[in-house]
Amino acid sequence: MGVTKNCTMNAGDSSCGQDPAGAEATHAKNIAPVDTSAVTPRPEGSIYMGGFRAPKIECVRVAVIGLGERGVLQTLHFLSIPHCEVVAICDPHDDATKAVADQIEQRTGKRPAEYNKDPLAYKKMLAEMKPDAVIINTPWETHARMAIDAMEAGAHALVEVPLAITLEDIWRVVDTSERTQRHCMMLENCNYGRNELMFLNMVRKGLIGELLHGEAAYIHELRSQMFSESRGGDSWRAKHYAARNGNLYPTHGLGPVAQYMSLARGEDTFDRIVSFSSPAKGRAAYAKKHFAPDHKWNKLDFKCGDMSNSIIKTKLGRTILVQWDETSPRPYDRKNLIQGTEGTLADYPLRVAGERISPEPADKPEDGQPGGAEISSEGSYHEWYEGEKAEADLYARFDHPLYKRLGEEARQKDDRGGMNYIMLYRVIECLHNGEPMDQNVYEGAFWSAVGPLSEKSVNEGGTPQIFPDFTRGDWKNTTPLPVIR
Numbered sequence: 001m002g003v004t005k006n007c008t009m010n011a012g013d014s015s016c017g018q019d020p021a022g023a024e025a026t027h028a029k030n031i032a033p034v035d036t037s038a039v040t041p042r043p044e045g046s047i048y049m050g051g052f053r054a055p056k057i058e059c060v061r062v063a064v065i066g067l068g069e070r071g072v073l074q075t076l077h078f079l080s081i082p083h084c085e086v087v088a089i090c091d092p093h094d095d096a097t098k099a100v101a102d103q104i105e106q107r108t109g110k111r112p113a114e115y116n117k118d119p120l121a122y123k124k125m126l127a128e129m130k131p132d133a134v135i136i137n138t139p140w141e142t143h144a145r146m147a148i149d150a151m152e153a154g155a156h157a158l159v160e161v162p163l164a165i166t167l168e169d170i171w172r173v174v175d176t177s178e179r180t181q182r183h184c185m186m187l188e189n190c191n192y193g194r195n196e197l198m199f200l201n202m203v204r205k206g207l208i209g210e211l212l213h214g215e216a217a218y219i220h221e222l223r224s225q226m227f228s229e230s231r232g233g234d235s236w237r238a239k240h241y242a243a244r245n246g247n248l249y250p251t252h253g254l255g256p257v258a259q260y261m262s263l264a265r266g267e268d269t270f271d272r273i274v275s276f277s278s279p280a281k282g283r284a285a286y287a288k289k290h291f292a293p294d295h296k297w298n299k300l301d302f303k304c305g306d307m308s309n310s311i312i313k314t315k316l317g318r319t320i321l322v323q324w325d326e327t328s329p330r331p332y333d334r335k336n337l338i339q340g341t342e343g344t345l346a347d348y349p350l351r352v353a354g355e356r357i358s359p360e361p362a363d364k365p366e367d368g369q370p371g372g373a374e375i376s377s378e379g380s381y382h383e384w385y386e387g388e389k390a391e392a393d394l395y396a397r398f399d400h401p402l403y404k405r406l407g408e409e410a411r412q413k414d415d416r417g418g419m420n421y422i423m424l425y426r427v428i429e430c431l432h433n434g435e436p437m438d439q440n441v442y443e444g445a446f447w448s449a450v451g452p453l454s455e456k457s458v459n460e461g462g463t464p465q466i467f468p469d470f471t472r473g474d475w476k477n478t479t480p481l482p483v484i485r
């Protein structure tokens with residue numbers, strides 16, 4: 001394992017799924033003194049997984065763990081994707097497995113095996129069904145243990161965000177992937193958003209010059225999740241907000257920015273992070289307003305600052321602002337900003353500016369398509385190029401080839417603009433073709449590490465925290481994610 005000092009092990013906890021109140025223990029682990037730069041050599045027999053190609057799979061047999069809000073949505077997407085079959089589903093609640101099995105049977109004529117009643121039923125499922133891939137859609141504290149068990153059982157692990165919530169668990173996941181030679185992809189769906197894909201395409205064309213700075217966020221007012229208490233439901237999140245303080249959900253904004261910058265992929269990598277949280281006011285105020293004085297939410301002392309602010313410094317010296325706020329009453333925002341020496345691309349709303357960015361397309365289109373590398377030599381940057389007409393123009397000129405291929409089908413099947421469908425389509429396509437996954441295990445590890453590292457920085461008054469090098473130096477030899485067609 002990469003980090004050994006002063007950590008205890010969530011993933012080593014065999015009570016996985018039976019201890020949903022592990023948030024306090026997680027916080028204690030995340031603020032404990034630890035030398036994050038100390039990395040042990042990769043054990044013999046383990047291999048570096050960046051760029052790893054697994055043997056091709058004709059039809060990917062998928063098993064699902066967790067059938068809550070997210071799990072049902074993901075499971076149903078698989079039914080429309082070629083080269084895969086949902087062979088088994090698992091959730092402790094048998095009414096949940098029955099309802100989803102009914103839908104699958106109705107749509108495909110085949111009923112998946114159902115595993116339920118026991119939080120450890122997923123282990124039986126892994127042993128009996130021997131799936132090719134397992135998708136994990138459960139509360140955060142269970143992700144690492146389940147991913148490790150899935151890979152040990154011979155399956156590729158597809159893990160909802162974040163990959164894990166302590167550094168030691170992140171290392172365990174990385175080490176298991178390297179030892180078992182199974183993919184472990186954290187499912188950062190926002191990397192497949194139309195604008196994120198388009199920005200990646202524009203950045204790779206060199207339109208904003210050398211990259212300097214990014215801004216990433218997950219700002220989404222979700223206090224009403226406090227009402228979703230049936231069968232434990234979303235209340236697992238509230239326990240984390242009560243016990244921990246930092247950026248507990250960093251990957252939606254950071255994932256895309258990290259791939260624009262090719263962090264941990266040859267060009268540059270994560271170096272250090274500082275973090276500060278605002279006061280924690282909104283959750284307690286909401287509980288007071290909406291729940292009885294003796295309700296459990298009114299007995300919690302919410303410690304997590306409403307707005308979490310972190311700045312990441314990369315090895316090349318670039319900066320990334322990462323914010324997280326699921327509490328304050330304000331509009332949704334993932335920022336999605338990337339700034340270079342020659343221009344800036346930003347979102348919410350979509351807008352661009354730069355020396356080579358102008359409403360006038362280039363005279364010489366690239367590949368016969370409008371919108372080649374040279375947009376204009378007379379760009380504009382004192383005002384944003386934005387609005388309905390600008391959006392249509394930018395999409396026409398710069399939509400990512402993957403979005404052009406799958407976007408329309410994805411939009412019909414996915415009410416979140418298609419990003420979930422495109423992500424799962426690519427997951428199956430990569431496994432079917434024996435291609436590297438679009439997000440390797442190290443990217444999931446670095447993006448998720450912002451959780452525990454920000455907690456530690458906040459706890460220490462904003463001191464810089466060093467990112468562990470989950471690649472053990474191999475990021476230098478990893479190719480950047482190409483523009484997939």
Ligand SMILES: NC(=O)c1ccc[n+]([C@@H]2O[C@H](COP(=O)([O-])OP(=O)(O)OC[C@H]3O[C@@H](n4cnc5c(N)ncnc54)[C@H](O)[C@@H]3O)[C@@H](O)[C@H]2O)c1
Nearest residue numbers: 017066067068069070071091092119137138160161233234
């Ligand atoms: N990428 C995204 O856009 C996105 C959106 C929502 C949620 N998520 C992630 O998805 C995960 C689930 O979130 P959700 O909103 O669906 O939560 P949820 O509470 O609605 O569902 C969690 C499900 O996991 C099940 N579960 C718990 N322990 C289990 C066990 N031991 N074995 C099998 N099933 C178990 C629960 O019964 C429940 O059905 C979280 O990690 C969350 O961060 C991601």
